[in-house]
Amino acid sequence: xxxxxxxxxxxxxxxxxxxxxxxxxxxxxxxxxxxxxxxxxxxxxxxxxxxxxxxxxxxxxxxxxxxxxxxxxxxxxxxxxxxxxxxxxxxxxxxxxxxxxxxxxxxxxxxxxxxxxxxxxxxxxxxxxxxxxxxxxxxxxxxxxxxxxxxxxxxxxxxxxxxxxxxxxxxxxxxxxxxxxxxxxxxxxxxxxxxxxxxxxxxxxxxxxxxxxxxxxxxxxxxxxxxxxxxxxxxxxxxxxxxxxxxxxxxxxxxxxxxxxxxxxxxxxxxxxxxxxxxxxxxxxxxxxxxxxxxxxxxxxxxxxxxxxxxxxxxxxxxxxxxxxxxxxxxxxxxxxxxxxxxxxxxxxxxxxxxxxxxxxxxxxxxxxxxxxxxxxxxxxxxxxxxxxxxxxxxxxxxxxxxxxxxxxxxxxxxxxxxxxxxxxxxxxxxxxxxxxxxxxxxxxxxxxxxxxxxxxxxxxxxxxxxxxxxxxxxxxxxxxxxxxxxxxxxxxxxxxxxxxxxxxx
Numbered sequence: 001x002x003x004x005x006x007x008x009x010x011x012x013x014x015x016x017x018x019x020x021x022x023x024x025x026x027x028x029x030x031x032x033x034x035x036x037x038x039x040x041x042x043x044x045x046x047x048x049x050x051x052x053x054x055x056x057x058x059x060x061x062x063x064x065x066x067x068x069x070x071x072x073x074x075x076x077x078x079x080x081x082x083x084x085x086x087x088x089x090x091x092x093x094x095x096x097x098x099x100x101x102x103x104x105x106x107x108x109x110x111x112x113x114x115x116x117x118x119x120x121x122x123x124x125x126x127x128x129x130x131x132x133x134x135x136x137x138x139x140x141x142x143x144x145x146x147x148x149x150x151x152x153x154x155x156x157x158x159x160x161x162x163x164x165x166x167x168x169x170x171x172x173x174x175x176x177x178x179x180x181x182x183x184x185x186x187x188x189x190x191x192x193x194x195x196x197x198x199x200x201x202x203x204x205x206x207x208x209x210x211x212x213x214x215x216x217x218x219x220x221x222x223x224x225x226x227x228x229x230x231x232x233x234x235x236x237x238x239x240x241x242x243x244x245x246x247x248x249x250x251x252x253x254x255x256x257x258x259x260x261x262x263x264x265x266x267x268x269x270x271x272x273x274x275x276x277x278x279x280x281x282x283x284x285x286x287x288x289x290x291x292x293x294x295x296x297x298x299x300x301x302x303x304x305x306x307x308x309x310x311x312x313x314x315x316x317x318x319x320x321x322x323x324x325x326x327x328x329x330x331x332x333x334x335x336x337x338x339x340x341x342x343x344x345x346x347x348x349x350x351x352x353x354x355x356x357x358x359x360x361x362x363x364x365x366x367x368x369x370x371x372x373x374x375x376x377x378x379x380x381x382x383x384x385x386x387x388x389x390x391x392x393x394x395x396x397x398x399x400x401x402x403x404x405x406x407x408x409x410x411x412x413x414x415x416x417x418x419x420x421x422x423x424x425x426x427x428x429x430x431x432x433x434x435x436x437x438x439x440x441x442x443x444x445x446x447x448x449x450x451x452x453x454x455x456x457x458x459x460x461x462x463x464x465x466x467x468x469x470x471x472x473x474x475x476x477x478x479x480x481x482x483x484x485x486x487x488x489x490x491x492x493x494x495x496x497x498x499x500x501x502x503x504x505x506x
Contacts, residue, residue: 007036016050019043067109071099073482075109080447083428086110114439116480117446125158125182126151126468132158132185133212133416134196136166137423139430146426146436147174149183150419153411154466157422157445158183161438171199179203189416191215192343211346212416213291216339220284223329223336227280230329231273234266241266269326276325280333283318287340290314291347293354293412294378300371304355311348315341350412357408365401373402377409422448450476 007015015036022028033040071093078084078092086106093099131152136145139162146162147170159178164170189210190196200209237260244254244261254261289295290310295302302310315337322334358370365373376383376390385393387406394402425448430436436444452462452474464472473479 012046015043016046019047020050067105069482071101072109073477075106076113076477076482079110080444083432085432111439113480114437114443117442118439120446120480121159121442122181128468129184129186130467131187131189131413133189133419135191135416135419135423136193137426139163139436140434146441147171148419148422149174149178150422151463151467152189152413152418154463155418155421156449156463156467160441160445162441163435166195168195168198171195172202175199175203187413189413191416192346208349209346210349210413211343213347213414216343216347217284217288219336219339220287223332224277224280224284226332227273227277227329230326231270231277234270234273238266238270273326276321276329276333279321283314283321286314291414293409293414294374296371296374296378300367301358301374304351307351308348311344315344350414354408354412357405361401361405365398365405369398370405373405377406446480447476450474450479
Protein backbone atom coordinates (compact mmCIF):
# COMPACT_ATOMS: atom_id res chain seq x y z
CA UNK A 1 0.00 0.00 0.00
CA UNK A 2 1.47 3.38 -1.06
CA UNK A 3 2.33 5.77 1.75
CA UNK A 4 1.87 9.59 1.24
CA UNK A 5 5.01 11.64 1.53
CA UNK A 6 5.18 13.31 4.99
CA UNK A 7 5.64 16.90 3.68
CA UNK A 8 3.49 19.94 4.26
CA UNK A 9 1.67 21.83 1.48
CA UNK A 10 4.07 24.73 1.98
CA UNK A 11 7.09 22.47 1.50
CA UNK A 12 5.58 20.94 -1.63
CA UNK A 13 4.82 24.40 -3.03
CA UNK A 14 8.43 25.45 -2.46
CA UNK A 15 9.63 22.29 -4.14
CA UNK A 16 7.38 22.85 -7.17
CA UNK A 17 8.60 26.45 -7.45
CA UNK A 18 12.20 25.25 -7.43
CA UNK A 19 11.44 22.55 -10.01
CA UNK A 20 9.77 25.06 -12.33
CA UNK A 21 12.65 27.46 -11.91
CA UNK A 22 15.26 24.80 -12.71
CA UNK A 23 13.32 23.11 -15.47
CA UNK A 24 15.70 21.95 -18.24
CA UNK A 25 18.74 21.84 -15.96
CA UNK A 26 20.43 18.43 -16.04
CA UNK A 27 20.46 16.57 -12.70
CA UNK A 28 18.22 19.02 -10.85
CA UNK A 29 15.42 16.46 -10.30
CA UNK A 30 17.84 13.75 -9.13
CA UNK A 31 19.53 16.12 -6.68
CA UNK A 32 16.19 17.20 -5.21
CA UNK A 33 15.06 13.57 -4.98
CA UNK A 34 18.10 12.69 -2.85
CA UNK A 35 17.80 15.85 -0.72
CA UNK A 36 14.10 15.50 0.05
CA UNK A 37 13.82 11.74 0.02
CA UNK A 38 11.16 11.85 -2.68
CA UNK A 39 11.13 9.69 -5.79
CA UNK A 40 11.67 11.33 -9.13
CA UNK A 41 8.26 10.13 -10.37
CA UNK A 42 6.61 12.01 -7.48
CA UNK A 43 8.59 15.13 -8.27
CA UNK A 44 7.59 14.93 -11.94
CA UNK A 45 3.92 14.62 -10.87
CA UNK A 46 4.26 17.64 -8.56
CA UNK A 47 5.85 19.69 -11.33
CA UNK A 48 3.07 18.79 -13.78
CA UNK A 49 0.40 19.84 -11.28
CA UNK A 50 2.26 23.09 -10.60
CA UNK A 51 2.45 23.88 -14.30
CA UNK A 52 -1.28 23.30 -14.71
CA UNK A 53 -2.04 25.53 -11.72
CA UNK A 54 0.13 28.37 -13.05
CA UNK A 55 -1.44 28.16 -16.52
CA UNK A 56 -4.95 28.13 -15.03
CA UNK A 57 -4.16 31.23 -12.95
CA UNK A 58 -3.18 33.23 -16.03
CA UNK A 59 -5.93 32.06 -18.37
CA UNK A 60 -8.36 34.86 -19.33
CA UNK A 61 -11.70 34.56 -17.53
CA UNK A 62 -14.56 33.02 -19.41
CA UNK A 63 -16.90 35.63 -20.90
CA UNK A 64 -20.07 36.09 -18.87
CA UNK A 65 -23.24 34.64 -20.24
CA UNK A 66 -25.28 37.21 -22.18
CA UNK A 67 -28.16 38.74 -20.27
CA UNK A 68 -31.54 38.05 -21.96
CA UNK A 69 -33.08 41.22 -23.47
CA UNK A 70 -36.24 40.79 -21.43
CA UNK A 71 -34.22 40.67 -18.20
CA UNK A 72 -32.34 43.83 -19.21
CA UNK A 73 -35.63 45.65 -19.72
CA UNK A 74 -36.93 44.38 -16.37
CA UNK A 75 -33.82 45.57 -14.52
CA UNK A 76 -33.89 49.04 -16.09
CA UNK A 77 -37.64 49.41 -15.62
CA UNK A 78 -37.39 48.60 -11.92
CA UNK A 79 -34.46 50.99 -11.55
CA UNK A 80 -36.17 53.97 -13.15
CA UNK A 81 -39.92 53.42 -12.83
CA UNK A 82 -39.90 51.93 -9.32
CA UNK A 83 -36.92 53.92 -7.92
CA UNK A 84 -35.43 50.60 -6.78
CA UNK A 85 -31.94 50.02 -5.45
CA UNK A 86 -29.75 47.23 -6.84
CA UNK A 87 -30.62 44.92 -3.96
CA UNK A 88 -34.28 45.89 -4.32
CA UNK A 89 -34.15 44.88 -7.99
CA UNK A 90 -32.58 41.58 -6.99
CA UNK A 91 -35.31 40.82 -4.45
CA UNK A 92 -38.17 41.84 -6.74
CA UNK A 93 -36.93 39.68 -9.62
CA UNK A 94 -36.56 36.71 -7.28
CA UNK A 95 -40.02 37.21 -5.79
CA UNK A 96 -41.91 37.82 -9.04
CA UNK A 97 -40.16 35.67 -11.62
CA UNK A 98 -37.97 33.37 -9.52
CA UNK A 99 -34.86 34.62 -11.35
CA UNK A 100 -31.67 34.73 -9.27
CA UNK A 101 -29.74 37.69 -10.65
CA UNK A 102 -26.39 38.67 -9.19
CA UNK A 103 -25.53 42.22 -8.21
CA UNK A 104 -22.65 42.15 -10.71
CA UNK A 105 -25.11 41.40 -13.51
CA UNK A 106 -27.43 44.22 -12.44
CA UNK A 107 -24.49 46.61 -12.20
CA UNK A 108 -23.23 45.62 -15.66
CA UNK A 109 -26.66 46.14 -17.25
CA UNK A 110 -27.11 49.54 -15.59
CA UNK A 111 -23.59 50.68 -16.50
CA UNK A 112 -24.12 49.82 -20.15
CA UNK A 113 -27.51 51.58 -20.18
CA UNK A 114 -26.03 54.69 -18.59
CA UNK A 115 -23.35 54.88 -21.26
CA UNK A 116 -25.99 54.60 -23.98
CA UNK A 117 -28.07 57.28 -22.28
CA UNK A 118 -25.11 59.67 -22.18
CA UNK A 119 -24.52 59.10 -25.89
CA UNK A 120 -28.23 59.67 -26.59
CA UNK A 121 -28.27 63.02 -24.76
CA UNK A 122 -25.12 64.12 -26.58
CA UNK A 123 -26.54 63.35 -30.03
CA UNK A 124 -30.21 64.35 -29.79
CA UNK A 125 -31.20 68.02 -29.77
CA UNK A 126 -34.38 69.89 -30.79
CA UNK A 127 -34.55 71.06 -34.41
CA UNK A 128 -35.42 74.68 -33.53
CA UNK A 129 -34.34 77.26 -30.96
CA UNK A 130 -36.09 76.74 -27.64
CA UNK A 131 -36.88 78.59 -24.43
CA UNK A 132 -34.85 76.99 -21.64
CA UNK A 133 -35.23 76.80 -17.87
CA UNK A 134 -32.04 76.53 -15.81
CA UNK A 135 -31.83 75.50 -12.17
CA UNK A 136 -29.79 73.64 -9.56
CA UNK A 137 -30.86 70.74 -7.35
CA UNK A 138 -28.91 70.30 -4.14
CA UNK A 139 -28.47 66.80 -2.78
CA UNK A 140 -27.69 65.53 0.69
CA UNK A 141 -24.42 67.49 0.81
CA UNK A 142 -24.35 71.22 0.07
CA UNK A 143 -20.84 71.01 -1.42
CA UNK A 144 -22.24 70.61 -4.92
CA UNK A 145 -25.46 70.50 -6.93
CA UNK A 146 -26.98 68.88 -10.00
CA UNK A 147 -27.23 71.35 -12.89
CA UNK A 148 -30.10 71.02 -15.36
CA UNK A 149 -31.22 72.56 -18.64
CA UNK A 150 -34.89 71.85 -19.41
CA UNK A 151 -37.20 72.84 -22.26
CA UNK A 152 -39.82 75.30 -20.97
CA UNK A 153 -42.61 74.37 -23.38
CA UNK A 154 -42.27 70.59 -23.45
CA UNK A 155 -40.30 69.73 -20.32
CA UNK A 156 -37.64 67.71 -22.16
CA UNK A 157 -34.25 67.55 -20.41
CA UNK A 158 -31.43 68.64 -22.72
CA UNK A 159 -28.54 68.66 -20.22
CA UNK A 160 -28.06 67.20 -16.75
CA UNK A 161 -24.85 66.77 -14.80
CA UNK A 162 -23.51 66.71 -11.27
CA UNK A 163 -22.85 66.91 -8.51
CA UNK A 164 -20.74 69.92 -9.52
CA UNK A 165 -19.63 73.18 -7.91
CA UNK A 166 -22.23 75.90 -8.28
CA UNK A 167 -20.28 78.74 -9.84
CA UNK A 168 -20.04 80.80 -12.99
CA UNK A 169 -17.34 78.63 -14.58
CA UNK A 170 -19.26 75.36 -14.16
CA UNK A 171 -22.47 76.77 -15.63
CA UNK A 172 -20.52 78.31 -18.51
CA UNK A 173 -18.90 74.97 -19.37
CA UNK A 174 -22.26 73.18 -19.23
CA UNK A 175 -23.89 75.71 -21.57
CA UNK A 176 -20.94 75.69 -23.94
CA UNK A 177 -21.08 71.90 -24.12
CA UNK A 178 -24.82 71.99 -24.84
CA UNK A 179 -24.23 74.64 -27.49
CA UNK A 180 -21.49 72.54 -29.11
CA UNK A 181 -23.91 69.59 -29.27
CA UNK A 182 -26.39 71.67 -31.27
CA UNK A 183 -28.73 73.10 -28.63
CA UNK A 184 -30.02 76.59 -29.50
CA UNK A 185 -32.19 78.86 -27.40
CA UNK A 186 -33.99 82.19 -27.78
CA UNK A 187 -34.87 82.78 -24.09
CA UNK A 188 -33.63 81.62 -20.70
CA UNK A 189 -35.63 81.45 -17.46
CA UNK A 190 -33.78 81.33 -14.12
CA UNK A 191 -34.46 81.99 -10.46
CA UNK A 192 -32.01 84.91 -10.53
CA UNK A 193 -28.97 83.08 -9.11
CA UNK A 194 -25.79 84.99 -9.90
CA UNK A 195 -23.81 82.05 -11.30
CA UNK A 196 -26.48 81.21 -13.88
CA UNK A 197 -26.96 84.86 -14.82
CA UNK A 198 -23.26 85.42 -15.47
CA UNK A 199 -22.95 82.17 -17.43
CA UNK A 200 -25.90 83.08 -19.67
CA UNK A 201 -24.38 86.52 -20.29
CA UNK A 202 -21.07 84.87 -21.24
CA UNK A 203 -22.37 82.12 -23.53
CA UNK A 204 -25.32 83.93 -25.18
CA UNK A 205 -25.18 87.64 -24.32
CA UNK A 206 -27.92 88.59 -26.80
CA UNK A 207 -30.53 86.15 -25.50
CA UNK A 208 -33.17 87.67 -23.17
CA UNK A 209 -33.11 86.40 -19.59
CA UNK A 210 -36.47 85.99 -17.87
CA UNK A 211 -36.79 85.91 -14.08
CA UNK A 212 -39.06 83.20 -12.69
CA UNK A 213 -42.26 84.77 -11.36
CA UNK A 214 -43.00 82.23 -8.65
CA UNK A 215 -39.70 82.70 -6.82
CA UNK A 216 -40.49 86.40 -6.37
CA UNK A 217 -44.08 85.72 -5.30
CA UNK A 218 -42.80 83.11 -2.84
CA UNK A 219 -40.54 85.74 -1.31
CA UNK A 220 -43.59 88.01 -1.00
CA UNK A 221 -45.57 85.24 0.70
CA UNK A 222 -42.76 84.67 3.20
CA UNK A 223 -42.77 88.33 4.24
CA UNK A 224 -46.58 88.30 4.26
CA UNK A 225 -46.53 85.40 6.70
CA UNK A 226 -44.13 87.26 8.94
CA UNK A 227 -46.38 90.35 8.99
CA UNK A 228 -49.46 88.25 9.70
CA UNK A 229 -47.74 86.52 12.60
CA UNK A 230 -46.59 89.86 14.02
CA UNK A 231 -50.12 91.26 13.89
CA UNK A 232 -51.61 88.09 15.42
CA UNK A 233 -49.06 88.17 18.24
CA UNK A 234 -49.88 91.81 19.09
CA UNK A 235 -53.60 91.17 18.86
CA UNK A 236 -53.30 88.22 21.23
CA UNK A 237 -51.66 90.54 23.82
CA UNK A 238 -54.63 92.94 23.90
CA UNK A 239 -56.37 91.22 26.82
CA UNK A 240 -53.13 91.13 28.84
CA UNK A 241 -52.54 94.87 28.23
CA UNK A 242 -56.10 95.59 29.41
CA UNK A 243 -55.48 93.65 32.64
CA UNK A 244 -52.20 95.48 33.24
CA UNK A 245 -53.90 98.83 32.67
CA UNK A 246 -56.63 97.88 35.17
CA UNK A 247 -53.98 97.03 37.77
CA UNK A 248 -52.30 100.40 37.27
CA UNK A 249 -55.68 102.18 37.53
CA UNK A 250 -56.32 100.33 40.80
CA UNK A 251 -53.02 101.56 42.21
CA UNK A 252 -51.18 98.26 41.92
CA UNK A 253 -47.88 97.61 40.19
CA UNK A 254 -47.99 95.85 36.76
CA UNK A 255 -46.73 92.30 36.49
CA UNK A 256 -43.95 90.93 34.26
CA UNK A 257 -40.52 92.01 33.10
CA UNK A 258 -41.67 94.40 30.36
CA UNK A 259 -45.32 95.15 31.12
CA UNK A 260 -47.49 96.99 28.61
CA UNK A 261 -49.97 99.25 30.35
CA UNK A 262 -50.92 101.83 27.71
CA UNK A 263 -54.05 100.52 26.00
CA UNK A 264 -54.16 103.34 23.46
CA UNK A 265 -50.56 102.84 22.37
CA UNK A 266 -51.07 99.09 22.09
CA UNK A 267 -54.25 99.55 20.06
CA UNK A 268 -52.33 101.86 17.70
CA UNK A 269 -49.56 99.25 17.33
CA UNK A 270 -52.12 96.54 16.55
CA UNK A 271 -53.82 98.77 13.99
CA UNK A 272 -50.50 99.63 12.33
CA UNK A 273 -49.49 95.95 12.16
CA UNK A 274 -52.84 95.06 10.62
CA UNK A 275 -52.70 97.89 8.08
CA UNK A 276 -49.17 96.86 7.06
CA UNK A 277 -50.14 93.21 6.59
CA UNK A 278 -53.27 94.13 4.62
CA UNK A 279 -51.36 96.61 2.46
CA UNK A 280 -48.70 94.07 1.56
CA UNK A 281 -51.42 91.54 0.70
CA UNK A 282 -53.00 94.03 -1.68
CA UNK A 283 -49.67 94.97 -3.27
CA UNK A 284 -48.72 91.33 -3.75
CA UNK A 285 -52.04 90.62 -5.44
CA UNK A 286 -51.53 93.64 -7.69
CA UNK A 287 -48.01 92.48 -8.55
CA UNK A 288 -49.37 89.09 -9.48
CA UNK A 289 -52.03 90.72 -11.69
CA UNK A 290 -49.57 93.03 -13.45
CA UNK A 291 -47.25 90.12 -14.24
CA UNK A 292 -49.96 88.09 -15.96
CA UNK A 293 -49.57 87.47 -19.69
CA UNK A 294 -52.43 89.87 -20.41
CA UNK A 295 -53.60 92.65 -18.09
CA UNK A 296 -57.07 94.15 -18.38
CA UNK A 297 -58.59 97.14 -16.63
CA UNK A 298 -61.11 99.90 -17.47
CA UNK A 299 -58.80 101.12 -20.24
CA UNK A 300 -58.79 97.72 -21.95
CA UNK A 301 -55.75 95.59 -22.71
CA UNK A 302 -52.74 97.36 -21.19
CA UNK A 303 -49.77 98.18 -23.40
CA UNK A 304 -46.18 97.81 -22.27
CA UNK A 305 -45.81 101.46 -21.21
CA UNK A 306 -49.06 101.37 -19.24
CA UNK A 307 -48.08 98.16 -17.50
CA UNK A 308 -44.65 99.58 -16.62
CA UNK A 309 -46.23 102.73 -15.18
CA UNK A 310 -48.45 100.59 -12.95
CA UNK A 311 -45.44 98.56 -11.78
CA UNK A 312 -43.45 101.70 -11.02
CA UNK A 313 -46.35 102.99 -8.91
CA UNK A 314 -46.51 99.63 -7.10
CA UNK A 315 -42.77 99.81 -6.32
CA UNK A 316 -43.20 103.32 -4.93
CA UNK A 317 -46.06 102.19 -2.69
CA UNK A 318 -44.00 99.18 -1.51
CA UNK A 319 -41.17 101.53 -0.63
CA UNK A 320 -43.50 103.77 1.38
CA UNK A 321 -44.86 100.69 3.14
CA UNK A 322 -41.34 99.74 4.18
CA UNK A 323 -40.73 103.21 5.62
CA UNK A 324 -43.95 103.18 7.66
CA UNK A 325 -43.95 99.52 8.77
CA UNK A 326 -43.61 98.58 12.47
CA UNK A 327 -40.01 98.47 13.66
CA UNK A 328 -40.13 94.70 14.27
CA UNK A 329 -40.87 93.94 10.60
CA UNK A 330 -39.61 97.09 8.88
CA UNK A 331 -36.33 95.57 7.73
CA UNK A 332 -38.12 92.58 6.17
CA UNK A 333 -40.45 94.83 4.15
CA UNK A 334 -37.57 97.05 3.03
CA UNK A 335 -35.59 94.00 1.89
CA UNK A 336 -38.62 92.77 -0.04
CA UNK A 337 -38.89 96.15 -1.78
CA UNK A 338 -35.23 95.93 -2.77
CA UNK A 339 -35.65 92.34 -3.98
CA UNK A 340 -38.68 93.14 -6.16
CA UNK A 341 -37.01 96.28 -7.55
CA UNK A 342 -33.92 94.31 -8.58
CA UNK A 343 -35.93 91.46 -10.11
CA UNK A 344 -38.51 93.58 -11.94
CA UNK A 345 -36.51 94.38 -15.12
CA UNK A 346 -36.11 90.64 -15.83
CA UNK A 347 -39.63 89.78 -14.67
CA UNK A 348 -41.16 91.72 -17.59
CA UNK A 349 -38.91 90.71 -20.50
CA UNK A 350 -41.81 88.66 -21.87
CA UNK A 351 -43.92 91.82 -22.29
CA UNK A 352 -42.08 93.51 -25.17
CA UNK A 353 -42.59 90.67 -27.74
CA UNK A 354 -46.29 90.48 -26.84
CA UNK A 355 -46.69 94.23 -27.18
CA UNK A 356 -45.15 94.15 -30.65
CA UNK A 357 -47.61 91.46 -31.77
CA UNK A 358 -50.56 93.40 -30.32
CA UNK A 359 -49.46 96.62 -32.03
CA UNK A 360 -48.94 94.90 -35.41
CA UNK A 361 -52.41 93.32 -35.31
CA UNK A 362 -54.28 96.52 -34.45
CA UNK A 363 -54.97 97.17 -38.12
CA UNK A 364 -57.07 94.01 -38.44
CA UNK A 365 -57.94 93.46 -34.77
CA UNK A 366 -58.74 96.75 -32.98
CA UNK A 367 -58.00 97.22 -29.24
CA UNK A 368 -61.60 96.53 -28.16
CA UNK A 369 -61.58 93.20 -30.01
CA UNK A 370 -58.19 92.32 -28.52
CA UNK A 371 -59.56 93.13 -25.06
CA UNK A 372 -62.54 90.85 -25.65
CA UNK A 373 -60.24 88.02 -26.70
CA UNK A 374 -58.03 88.66 -23.66
CA UNK A 375 -61.06 88.48 -21.36
CA UNK A 376 -62.09 85.12 -22.81
CA UNK A 377 -58.52 83.80 -22.86
CA UNK A 378 -58.03 84.61 -19.18
CA UNK A 379 -61.14 82.53 -18.39
CA UNK A 380 -60.48 79.62 -20.76
CA UNK A 381 -59.99 77.19 -17.87
CA UNK A 382 -63.30 78.21 -16.32
CA UNK A 383 -64.99 77.99 -19.71
CA UNK A 384 -63.31 74.59 -20.32
CA UNK A 385 -62.16 75.56 -23.83
CA UNK A 386 -58.84 75.64 -25.66
CA UNK A 387 -57.39 78.55 -27.59
CA UNK A 388 -58.36 76.89 -30.86
CA UNK A 389 -61.95 76.62 -29.69
CA UNK A 390 -61.93 80.30 -28.74
CA UNK A 391 -60.88 81.13 -32.29
CA UNK A 392 -63.92 79.29 -33.63
CA UNK A 393 -66.18 81.36 -31.38
CA UNK A 394 -65.20 84.71 -32.92
CA UNK A 395 -66.40 86.08 -36.29
CA UNK A 396 -64.64 84.86 -39.43
CA UNK A 397 -62.99 88.22 -40.03
CA UNK A 398 -61.19 87.98 -36.68
CA UNK A 399 -59.96 84.44 -36.85
CA UNK A 400 -56.63 84.74 -38.60
CA UNK A 401 -55.43 87.62 -36.42
CA UNK A 402 -56.97 86.05 -33.32
CA UNK A 403 -55.09 82.83 -33.92
CA UNK A 404 -51.77 84.73 -34.13
CA UNK A 405 -52.54 86.72 -30.99
CA UNK A 406 -53.58 83.70 -28.93
CA UNK A 407 -50.50 81.79 -30.11
CA UNK A 408 -48.29 84.64 -28.88
CA UNK A 409 -50.02 84.63 -25.50
CA UNK A 410 -49.69 80.85 -25.23
CA UNK A 411 -45.95 81.00 -26.02
CA UNK A 412 -45.16 83.69 -23.43
CA UNK A 413 -42.52 82.51 -20.94
CA UNK A 414 -42.73 83.69 -17.32
CA UNK A 415 -41.88 80.70 -15.09
CA UNK A 416 -39.39 77.86 -14.77
CA UNK A 417 -41.97 75.27 -13.66
CA UNK A 418 -40.62 72.72 -16.16
CA UNK A 419 -37.30 72.35 -14.35
CA UNK A 420 -39.08 72.21 -10.97
CA UNK A 421 -41.19 69.29 -12.23
CA UNK A 422 -37.98 67.58 -13.33
CA UNK A 423 -36.54 68.06 -9.85
CA UNK A 424 -39.63 66.41 -8.32
CA UNK A 425 -38.89 63.36 -10.52
CA UNK A 426 -35.25 63.21 -9.38
CA UNK A 427 -35.84 63.52 -5.64
CA UNK A 428 -37.08 59.91 -5.11
CA UNK A 429 -33.99 58.62 -6.94
CA UNK A 430 -31.82 60.87 -4.80
CA UNK A 431 -33.46 59.49 -1.66
CA UNK A 432 -32.72 55.89 -2.75
CA UNK A 433 -29.19 56.26 -4.14
CA UNK A 434 -28.04 59.18 -1.95
CA UNK A 435 -25.87 60.42 -4.86
CA UNK A 436 -26.77 60.48 -8.55
CA UNK A 437 -23.99 59.84 -11.06
CA UNK A 438 -23.99 61.61 -14.41
CA UNK A 439 -24.88 58.28 -16.02
CA UNK A 440 -27.93 57.76 -13.83
CA UNK A 441 -29.00 61.36 -14.44
CA UNK A 442 -28.79 60.73 -18.19
CA UNK A 443 -30.72 57.46 -17.86
CA UNK A 444 -33.59 59.08 -15.96
CA UNK A 445 -33.56 62.02 -18.40
CA UNK A 446 -33.97 59.70 -21.39
CA UNK A 447 -36.85 57.92 -19.62
CA UNK A 448 -38.52 61.24 -18.82
CA UNK A 449 -38.10 62.59 -22.35
CA UNK A 450 -39.81 59.55 -23.92
CA UNK A 451 -42.57 58.80 -21.41
CA UNK A 452 -46.06 59.46 -22.75
CA UNK A 453 -48.42 61.47 -20.56
CA UNK A 454 -51.41 59.31 -19.62
CA UNK A 455 -53.70 62.21 -18.67
CA UNK A 456 -53.93 65.97 -18.70
CA UNK A 457 -53.74 68.54 -21.46
CA UNK A 458 -50.83 66.71 -23.16
CA UNK A 459 -52.31 63.22 -23.00
CA UNK A 460 -50.81 60.89 -25.61
CA UNK A 461 -47.65 62.99 -26.14
CA UNK A 462 -44.20 62.92 -24.60
CA UNK A 463 -41.85 65.83 -23.74
CA UNK A 464 -39.80 65.34 -26.90
CA UNK A 465 -42.85 65.73 -29.11
CA UNK A 466 -43.94 68.81 -27.15
CA UNK A 467 -40.43 70.22 -27.59
CA UNK A 468 -40.52 70.05 -31.37
CA UNK A 469 -39.25 66.50 -32.07
CA UNK A 470 -42.24 65.24 -34.04
CA UNK A 471 -40.91 61.73 -34.78
CA UNK A 472 -39.77 60.96 -31.23
CA UNK A 473 -40.06 57.35 -30.04
CA UNK A 474 -42.49 56.55 -27.25
CA UNK A 475 -40.49 53.72 -25.62
CA UNK A 476 -37.32 54.88 -23.92
CA UNK A 477 -35.73 51.43 -23.76
CA UNK A 478 -36.20 50.91 -27.49
CA UNK A 479 -34.53 54.29 -28.06
CA UNK A 480 -31.54 53.05 -26.03
CA UNK A 481 -31.26 49.80 -27.99
CA UNK A 482 -33.33 47.46 -25.80
CA UNK A 483 -36.15 46.38 -28.13
CA UNK A 484 -39.37 44.83 -26.96
CA UNK A 485 -39.45 41.06 -26.69
CA UNK A 486 -40.91 39.26 -29.71
CA UNK A 487 -43.31 37.28 -27.57
CA UNK A 488 -44.83 39.17 -24.64
CA UNK A 489 -45.11 37.23 -21.39
CA UNK A 490 -48.41 35.51 -20.75
CA UNK A 491 -50.70 37.59 -18.52
CA UNK A 492 -51.41 36.39 -15.02
CA UNK A 493 -54.67 34.48 -14.69
CA UNK A 494 -57.26 36.07 -12.42
CA UNK A 495 -59.99 34.04 -10.78
CA UNK A 496 -63.46 35.19 -11.88
CA UNK A 497 -65.64 36.90 -9.32
CA UNK A 498 -68.47 34.57 -8.25
CA UNK A 499 -71.88 35.81 -9.38
CA UNK A 500 -73.90 33.93 -6.80
CA UNK A 501 -73.46 34.40 -3.06
CA UNK A 502 -71.52 31.71 -1.27
CA UNK A 503 -73.53 29.32 0.89
CA UNK A 504 -72.83 29.61 4.58
CA UNK A 505 -72.62 26.33 6.48
CA UNK A 506 -75.11 26.01 9.29
